[in-house]
Amino acid sequence: MRFKLFILLLAFSLIPLLVVSIISRQGIQDLGQVQSHNLRADMIKILTDEMHQSAKDSAKLVQQQAVSLEFALKAIGAEAEDVLNDPVEGTPKVYFAEDFNTKGRQPADFGPSPQYFVISEQGQKQPSSVSLEEPVFFYPKGQEQLKNIPDLTRLYLLKPDLKAFFNQAGAALHRVYICLNSGLHIAYPGHGNYPENYDPRKRLWFTEAVKAGSIVWDKFIDASTGQQVYTLSKPIRDREGKTIGVVAIDIQLVELLRKDDLSSQWSSAIQSFVVGPVKTDNGVELRIWAEAGHKEANISWQTDLPNKARYLQSADKQSMAKMISSISKGESGVIRMPCNGVDSVWAFAPFRNEGSYVLITPERIITRVPDRAALQALSLSKDLYVAVGAASLFTLLTVALVAFLGSRKVLKPLLAMTDAAEKISEGDLSVHVDVKTGDERETLANAFNHMIPKLQDHLRITKSMELAQEVHTNLLPMESPQTSGLDISGISISCDETGGDYFDYYTPPRTGGTGILLGDVTGHGVSAALLMTTGRAHLKHASGHMEPLAERIEEVNRLLCSDIGDTGRFMTLFCLEISPDNSAATYVRAGHDPATIYDPAHGEKRDLMGSPMLALGIFDEARYDEFDIELHEGEIIFIGTDGIWEARNTKDEMFGRDRLDQLIFANAHRSAAEIQQEVIAAVYKFQDGMEQEDDITLVIIKVNKFNKDKA
Secondary structure, eight states: OHHHHHHHHHTTTHHHHHHHHHHHHHHHHHHHHHHHHHHHHHHHHHHHHHHHHHHHHHHHHHHHHHHHHHHHHHHHHHHHHHHHTSOOOSOOOOOBHHHHTSTTSSOTTOEEEEEEEEEOTTSOEEEEEEBSSOOEEEOOTTOGGGGGSHHHHHHHTTHHHHHHHHHHHOTTEEEEEEEETTSOEEEESBOOOOOTTOOGGGSHHHHHHHHHSSOEEEEEEOTTTOOEEEEEEEEEEOTTSOEEEEEEEEEOHHHHTTHHHHHHHTOTTOEEEEEEEEEETTEEEEEEEEESOOOOOOOOTTSOOTTSSOEEOOSOHHHHHHHHHHHHTTOOEEEEEEETTEEEEEEEEEETTTEEEEEEEEHHHHHHHHHHHHHHHHHHHHHHHHHHHHHHHHHHHHHHHHHHHTOHHHHHHHHHHHHHHHHHHTTOOOOOOOOOOSSHHHHHHHHHHHHHHHHHHHHHHHHHHHHHHHHHHHHSOSSOOOOTTEEEEEEEEOSSSSOSEEEEEEOOTTTOSEEEEEEEESSOSHHHHHHHHHHHHHHHHHTTOOSOHHHHHHHHHHHHHHHHTTSOOOEEEEEEEEOTTSSEEEEEEEBSOOEEEEETTTTEEEEEOOOOOOOBTSOTTOOOOOEEEEOOTTOEEEEEOTTTTTOBOTTSOBOHHHHHHHHHHHTTTSOHHHHHHHHHHHHHHHHTTOOOOSOEEEEEEEEOOOOGGGO
16 A cells, blocks of 8 residues: 555655655754763763762861861860869859749740750640750759759859850750769750659760760750750869769751751752761671751650661662772762662762761752753754654645545545444444455454454453452451450552452451451552462461461461562561450561551550561561550550552642541541541542552451450
């Protein structure tokens, strides 16, 4: 057919025009692509060099700040040692912690400060009051005699030095304080809100400084505000060299690492770290000593910082090893490798001869300007390409119109295939087109005839998918167990025809009571559903064994590892077994998000964290621990998958755990099924028409009463 039409086009001398048009347009397109590629490469080189320079400049600045702070700490310590070794007379008017907490006894300038805040359980900042005129004195519980000792007068003489240092140190300084071996403690700026059982002598900044005998750096949670700070501390001594106390200063990490300056220069997505190479079981790794910012949350001052020993990591092991080698040698440089699954640019420079200052920026930030410039260059070439193509198209249309008017006979077989296509669209798959022309029209007709059996196969596959969905639905429990004292409701909603989420109920053969399983397979769709089915079979088999819960989960893990091999897929699981009298439970968490127990009567919640354990199907020799908890009447247990709190709306915001917590507390008086319906409805409303990206599964258990006769 193409040959016959070309005969007609050749009559109008179309071949020369086509040759010229194709060559010129292709040349223009190739030129635009080469120019845009070269421009992009040159600009990326310039920007990565600038980022490298930013890392070196930042490392120098942070090092200067660190040296300055250490020098200032030594100066304050020297002043304190002089004052504490001199004789004094009288007792000045000072403000103790209880004065700051009592209205009418506070300093005149005591009031809220934007630099100091307390973090609520919802992560909101609430201003905390301080005094910039007076320091605060504190003594441990039961040590009231410290109010009248001469050391109190001596420490008060340091007030001008503390104020001067605070005013000169800048925004990075959070607080400066001194604690003596007796427990007497002075801090500036003055503040209240010391915890009831607080004893500064038991804090690591005190004990480690005394142990080391020199300056110590580490991260802590400020006891009065809950803010994360970086603390420098050193011992102070009497004239005989005996340690009599510790002087310390708290620093704001964000200010120290220039987070705001770097964000304005590059992007809010930039991350900055101070790291150092250390030997671990995995070889040499980069331990994070400081990072710009942290997730603000209500953290108890008595607990360790989360992830205290954290390391920089990347999926590109080879590039990471190269970077570790360079940092160990005190070198600077730039490397492009993933960070948390995002292609990024890593710039690093030596810091204090012990580690390195590291900047990490998503590659899309670096390439945004070059990509825009490259697209503009390519767009100009495409405009020229379109202009030449438009002229050629106009000529083609003119000639094609003439060809069309005389090609009715040539197109007759195509019309027959059009009629056949309409019949197929109406459901008639028995049609057959018989064309004998000896050219492409006959080839097209044969292809059309071969397409019909494939359509029939597609319909069969569609029906099979419907059957798979039905099977998947039947694998889930049809109704909740009717257990005395418990109100249980569960549901699983797949984002595809089938899903990888799973939940089930069973009766533990060893202890009796009620068992609840909830799992989440990586991914979703048919492949996830098949793995879920395999995991379900192993869990069903293991649930009837008499071994402890942790040993049953280990058995399931070994079986699942042998099934999926090195496919890279795995299954997270949370398993909870409630005792027959409903007063206690045992759980195992295998890589799954923790379940949460809500206490509506007191407005409190607790997460069943357990200890970090691998998901199922990753390592066949993994070991799992089980944990026992007490339950109370009126509590609500929530077990779910991340498809709930990671659901997104049109603004790319996540539903979040806070909304979920508020929703459960607000509906605590309702039944488990009603709470479940409220959660699902709230997620759909929040998505505002956005497509569901992940499977949603949850189980709600309300502990209405204990079964005392089964205790």
